[in-house]
Amino acid sequence: MGLALMALIWLITLISTYFFVAKTWWLPVGAAAAAPWIDGQFALTYALMGIVFLAAQLGLGYIVWRYRDRPSAPPAAYSHGNTTLELVWTVLTAVLFIGLNLMGSRVWASQRFEPAEAGAVQVEVTGMQFAWYFRYPGADGTYAKTSPKLMDPSAGGDAAVGLDTNDPSAKDDVVTSTMYLPVNRDVDVSLRAVDVIHSFFVPAFRFKQDAVPGLNIHMHFKPTAIGEYEIACAELCGLGHYKMHGMVHVVSQEEFDKWLAAREAEKQ
Amino acid sequence: MATPATIHAHAPQGFIRKYIFSLDHKVIGIQYYFLALTAVFVGMFLSLLMRIHMIWPTAVLPLVGEIKPETYLSLMTMHGTIMVFFVLTTAPQGGFGNYILPIQIGAPDMAFPVLNMLSFWTTFIAYLVMLAAFFVVGGAPLHGWTGYPPLSALQSAGPGEGLGADLWITSIAIFCLASLMGALNFITTTLDLRAKGMTMMRMPLTVWSWFITAILGLLAFGVLLSAGILLLLDRNLGTSFYVPLVVVNGQVLGHKGGSPILWQHLFWFFGHPEVYIAILPGMGVASQILSTFSRKPIFGYKAMVYAMLSIGFFGFMVWGHHMFMSGMSPYSAFAFSILTMCIGVPSAIKTFNWLGTMLHGRLRFQTPMLYAIGFVSLFVSGGLSGPFLAQPVLDIPLHDTAYVPAHFHLIMGVAAIFGIFAATYYWFPKMFGRMMNETWGCVHFFITLAGTYAIFMPMHWLGMAAQPRRYSQFTELAYLQRLLPLNRFITYAAIITVAAQFIFVINLFWSMFKGPKASDNPWEATTLEWTTNTPPPHDNFGGVTPVVNHGPYEYGVPGAPKDYVMQTDPAGSGGH
Numbered sequence: 001m002g003l004a005l006m007a008l009i010w011l012i013t014l015i016s017t018y019f020f021v022a023k024t025w026w027l028p029v030g031a032a033a034a035a036p037w038i039d040g041q042f043a044l045t046y047a048l049m050g051i052v053f054l055a056a057q058l059g060l061g062y063i064v065w066r067y068r069d070r071p072s073a074p075p076a077a078y079s080h081g082n083t084t085l086e087l088v089w090t091v092l093t094a095v096l097f098i099g100l101n102l103m104g105s106r107v108w109a110s111q112r113f114e115p116a117e118a119g120a121v122q123v124e125v126t127g128m129q130f131a132w133y134f135r136y137p138g139a140d141g142t143y144a145k146t147s148p149k150l151m152d153p154s155a156g157g158d159a160a161v162g163l164d165t166n167d168p169s170a171k172d173d174v175v176t177s178t179m180y181l182p183v184n185r186d187v188d189v190s191l192r193a194v195d196v197i198h199s200f201f202v203p204a205f206r207f208k209q210d211a212v213p214g215l216n217i218h219m220h221f222k223p224t225a226i227g228e229y230e231i232a233c234a235e236l237c238g239l240g241h242y243k244m245h246g247m248v249h250v251v252s253q254e255e256f257d258k259w260l261a262a263r264e265a266e267k268q
Numbered sequence: 269m270a271t272p273a274t275i276h277a278h279a280p281q282g283f284i285r286k287y288i289f290s291l292d293h294k295v296i297g298i299q300y301y302f303l304a305l306t307a308v309f310v311g312m313f314l315s316l317l318m319r320i321h322m323i324w325p326t327a328v329l330p331l332v333g334e335i336k337p338e339t340y341l342s343l344m345t346m347h348g349t350i351m352v353f354f355v356l357t358t359a360p361q362g363g364f365g366n367y368i369l370p371i372q373i374g375a376p377d378m379a380f381p382v383l384n385m386l387s388f389w390t391t392f393i394a395y396l397v398m399l400a401a402f403f404v405v406g407g408a409p410l411h412g413w414t415g416y417p418p419l420s421a422l423q424s425a426g427p428g429e430g431l432g433a434d435l436w437i438t439s440i441a442i443f444c445l446a447s448l449m450g451a452l453n454f455i456t457t458t459l460d461l462r463a464k465g466m467t468m469m470r471m472p473l474t475v476w477s478w479f480i481t482a483i484l485g486l487l488a489f490g491v492l493l494s495a496g497i498l499l500l501l502d503r504n505l506g507t508s509f510y511v512p513l514v515v516v517n518g519q520v521l522g523h524k525g526g527s528p529i530l531w532q533h534l535f536w537f538f539g540h541p542e543v544y545i546a547i548l549p550g551m552g553v554a555s556q557i558l559s560t561f562s563r564k565p566i567f568g569y570k571a572m573v574y575a576m577l578s579i580g581f582f583g584f585m586v587w588g589h590h591m592f593m594s595g596m597s598p599y600s601a602f603a604f605s606i607l608t609m610c611i612g613v614p615s616a617i618k619t620f621n622w623l624g625t626m627l628h629g630r631l632r633f634q635t636p637m638l639y640a641i642g643f644v645s646l647f648v649s650g651g652l653s654g655p656f657l658a659q660p661v662l663d664i665p666l667h668d669t670a671y672v673p674a675h676f677h678l679i680m681g682v683a684a685i686f687g688i689f690a691a692t693y694y695w696f697p698k699m700f701g702r703m704m705n706e707t708w709g710c711v712h713f714f715i716t717l718a719g720t721y722a723i724f725m726p727m728h729w730l731g732m733a734a735q736p737r738r739y740s741q742f743t744e745l746a747y748l749q750r751l752l753p754l755n756r757f758i759t760y761a762a763i764i765t766v767a768a769q770f771i772f773v774i775n776l777f778w779s780m781f782k783g784p785k786a787s788d789n790p791w792e793a794t795t796l797e798w799t800t801n802t803p804p805p806h807d808n809f810g811g812v813t814p815v816v817n818h819g820p821y822e823y824g825v826p827g828a829p830k831d832y833v834m835q836t837d838p839a840g841s842g843g844h
Contacts, residue, residue: 001633001710008714009645012721016649025729025754027665028747034664042662049652056619056648063623064641067562069630076824076831077628080844081568085624086617093616097609097655104659105602111661112598129425129516151515162515195516196419197528199593199668203734203747208664212528212595213418214512230745234593234668234736236412238419238426239338242739 002068009061017054020046031229031250032205033222037107039206045100116188116220121181121256124190126161127198127211128153130240132231133161134179136260138172145170151194162194174263179248182256183226191217199235202248210235223250279806289389291381292806296388297367298699303388303395304359305773307350308685310399314347316766319759323752325741338427340740341410345428346402348413349436352542353443354395356684360549361485362391362450364691365478367699369454371797372472374463374814376807379456383449390446398439401432409433412738414539417510417531418523421502424516434503437496444493447485454482463796465816469573470835472795472820473566476573477552480580481545487584488541495534502526532594536587543680544583547647548576550687551618554643557690558622559821560793561637562629563831565844566821567621575614575621582611592663601660608658615651619644629824634791635709639690642717643683649721650679653728668738671731674724682720689716689772696779697786701803704779712771719765726754794834795820819844 019025030039067073124135124143131153137143144167151162158165158175181187191200193211201208207221223229233244251259280286290296320327321335321343328334335343370378378384401408409428411420419425420433458479462471471479498509508526515521559566566572588596588604622644631637653675656662666672696704735742735751742748742755789798796816800809814836822833828842 002631004714005633005638005641008718012645012718012725016721016725019726019729025726025733025751027732028734038661038664041659042656042665045656045659045662049655053649053652056623057645059623060641060645060648063626064631067626067629067631069563069632073630076563076630078565078824078826079567079628080565081571081621081624083568086568086571086620089620090613090617093613094610097612098606100655101605101609101659104661105605108598108601108661112601148513148515148520151520152518154518195514196422196425197416201668201734201736203665206665208593208667210594213514214525214527215529215595217595230747232734232736232745236341236416236419236738239336239341239410241341242337242741243744245745 002065006061006065009057009064013054013057013061017050020050028203030204030206031223031225031227032207033224034107034111035204035206035224041104041107044103048096048100111220116218117186120186120188120220122188122190123179123181124192125179125200125211127191127193127200127233127237127244128160129195129238130233130244131160131177132179132200132233132244132246134176135161136174136176136263137169138174138264140169140172142169144173148194171267172264174260174267176263177246179231179246180256180259181223181248181250182253183223183250185253186220186222188218188220191219196237197235198233198237198244201232201234202229203232204229205248208234223248226250226252289385291377291385293366293370293378293381293384294699294804296384297363297365299388300358300362300366300391301364303392304355304363304688307354307358307395311347311351311355312766312769314343314350316762318343318347319762321740322742323756323759325743337740338410339407341412341738342408342428342432344738345410345412345436346398346408349440350398351681352413352546353440354391354398356546356680357447357542358391359688360553360684360691361454361478361481361545362388364553364688364695365454365481365549368695368797369475369478370457370461371800371804371808372475372795373458373461373466374796374809374816375457375461376809378453379461380453383453387446387449387453390442390449394439394442394446397435397442401435401439404431404435406430406432409436414535415499415531417499417502417526417528418514421499421511422514422516422521423503424519424521434500437499437503441493441496441500444489444496447489448493451482451485451489454478455486458482463814463816466835469570470816470819472552473555473569473572473576474549474552476576477548480576481548484541484545484548484580484583488538488545491534492538495531495538499531529591529594529596532591532596533587536590537584539590540587541580541583543676544579546680546684547687548579550643550684551576553687553691553694554622554640555625556795557636557640557694558625558644559823560791561632561634561640562626563632563823564625564629565819565823567624567627568617569819569821571617572621575617578614579611582607582614586611589658592660593667598660605658605660609655612651612654612658615647619648619651634693635704635706635713636690636694636791638710638713639686639693642713643686643690645717646678646683646686646720649725650675650677650683654679665734666731668736669731670727670735670737673737674727674731677727678720678724682724689713692776694791695797696776697790698797698802698804700780700783701786702779702781702783703786703790704783705775708771708775712768712775715768715771716765719761719768722761723758723765726758730754792830792832794818794822794832796835799834799836
């Protein structure tokens with residue numbers, strides 16, 4: 001029985017470890033400035049927790065087999081513990097866990113406490129059951145007023161976000177259902193939700209933030225590779241949650257300018 | 269005044285007073301246990317339907333028909349709610365705590381037997397109200413077990429958000445009341461009814477775990493109750509505690525100025541301690557069983573007690589780690605994440621001490637021990653994904669992906685269930701006077717442990733590959749296609765593991781009537797429940813008040829006539 005139990009625990013441990021080490025399934029390829037940082041911290045945490053996992057599980061399996069009851073086994077040791085050992089592993093665990101945490105906090109701070117770079121692209125992201133809309137403020141750099149009363153999701157476009165066309169700055173506001181971004185420029189997103197909570201998740205950018213009704217949340221990130229990336233909704237928002245997706249097209253600056261100009265022209 | 273002793277001078281004779289509206293903590297404990305047993309089968313069946321729908325979305329199933337995306341979300345909501353409240357909170361504490369705690373401290377009953385009966389029947393009503401949500405127009409709610417408003421607060425936000433959601437929140441509120449009554453009873457009993465010589469530091473670790481769990485329950489359920497009442501007001505009386513101005517399907521609703529994040533704070537202020545409410549009794553049971561079946565005193569008894577106390581203490585200061593992506597101030601994430609890492613330390617201490625207990629022991633592999641060892645393995649595996657999720661920066665890619673259900677199912681779901689299994693196999697002889705079948709217990713264990721890992725280990729990989737949780741289908745996002753084989757594998761593993769649970773149920777009921785008769789102390793254990801008859805008489809000790817002379821885990825005592833010294837053995841028979 002001891003042997004069977006050891007075999008099972010070791011087998012589970014080794015198979016699990018194999019797939020983690022082989023990276024058969026892993027984080028998607030990163031395409032934003034924060035990705036290498038986050039992935040580095042992930043890999044470090046991974047290595048450390050992996051060592052603890054292997055040591056603990058293999059140790060457990062070994063102990064189970066080694067100290068199984070059998071006629072030839074020595075009597076069980078009569079011991080109530082060892083205070084020095086307790087202190088050693090308490091301190092070691094505390095240092096490991098808290099140290100890891102402090103290392104990761106630098107990346108968090110750079111992303112969340114500092115504002116977007118000057119000259120960042122402005123995009124407003126609005127989530128509603130079950131679609132994403134993206135608004136660019138246009139040449140005047142100002143988002144026009146929106147009003148809940150004007151919101152008409154079935155109409156899409158400007159009407160979906162409730163754009164107030166009487167506001168003069170509404171003229172050059174562009175509302176789309178696909179996101180376009182220039183590569184290597186910081187993006188200042190402001191996240192809104194009109195009905196329930198949604199979460200704007202772009203796995204390749206290592207970016208996720210809830211969009212909460214009543215709040216306007218400012219975040220920033222910088223795409224670093226041209227390509228198309230999927231947006232998922234990561235907060236349960238109702239029956240269509242699983243299909244609330246969108247696309248981000250990261251293009252060169254020229255292409256982005258051309259695309260935006262074409263959208264503006266369409267409006268006129 | 270009616271003290272437990274006077275109430276229990278004479279056992280009631282009528283069927284109803286004896287088995288239905290019983291004041292006897294042992295009967296109430298068994299009632300809680302069977303309530304949880306039916307609930308766990310409902311919850312497990314729901315999860316099976318979910319897994320089947322994920323990989324065969326158009327399958328028409330017997331009994332339930334075709335599962336629509338909103339049905340999937342209802343199944344998911346009810347699975348989570350039923351499992352957390354009516355299984356993980358009910359079986360370890362209400363079931364085993366009720367049955368065993370008074371006996372382990374040498375008391376004739378709980379401090380307030382009537383309150384005890386009332387808390388069981390209140391729980392039962394809550395359970396019926398919860399199940400009723402399936403059968404009303406619109407069906408069960410789809411807002412998840414965490415019920416985030418505005419989704420949970422608006423009738424028009426989706427199917428199931430009408431009467432079903434009202435029943436859901438009402439049931440939880442009733443459950444809170446029941447848990448508050450139970451918590452008061454456990455705390456008072458532990459403090460006031462200990463037998464002579466049963467000092468706090470001689471209490472079995474199971475008693476400590478139930479005691480600390482009760483304190484957590486007392487502090488946490490009150491908050492959930494208040495939060496739930498506010499949600500009911502928002503839903504039905506047009507208040508705006510949680511709902512700001514929102515537009516649903518082009519309709520401007522009448523709410524103004526509420527905060528969706530307020531609910532998250534209140535919910536997780538309850539919700540995080542709740543995970544310890546689920547797992548602490550399992551820790552106590554694992555300690556008890558590992559010591560007994562290793563024939564060795566528990567390694568670091570005091571450290572175990574302090575570790576549980578600090579888990580309880582820190583457990584109330586880490587709720588924000590569920591909310592790193594919520595829009596809460598990013599500065600507070602620092603505090604919550606450091607405190608979360610701190611709570612990992614006592615958890616690690618417990619693991620070291622369990623290994624230390626087995627080291628140099630003589631391990632007997634009866635079924636309770638197998639499950640206790642499985643518990644340790646799962647606790648380690650589930651625990652080690654904690655330091656990922658506790659770092660806000662790693663929470664960015666992992667939050668709300670399959671990584672999170674992988675983590676919490678291993679640690680507070682299945683590890684806690686393994687605690688319940690261990691406790692069942694361990695105390696069954698005392699409760700029902702017969703032994704369970706060892707061979708089938710062993711078969712059940714091996715399939716369940718392997719199956720559990722086969723289900724939940726791959727979920728970590730899905731989460732790393734950014735598969736969001738709470739998705740009924742993986743057809744819309746292109747990058748999820750490649751994960752389909754893994755999802756299929758999980759579903760197959762789930763079907764096998766669920767099937768294996770019938771081995772357990774058959775073993776349970778068969779042994780209840782046909783198992784070999786159990787002796788008073790079949791495991792050669794030391795704590796008080798093993799000093800009395802099997803099953804214990806109505807007042808637990810047959811009119812005798814036990815006197816405690818020893819610590820709870822005196823095994824392998826050098827010079828003692830047997831390899832163990834029971835807590836009631838005369839002083840001077842060796843041991844502490």
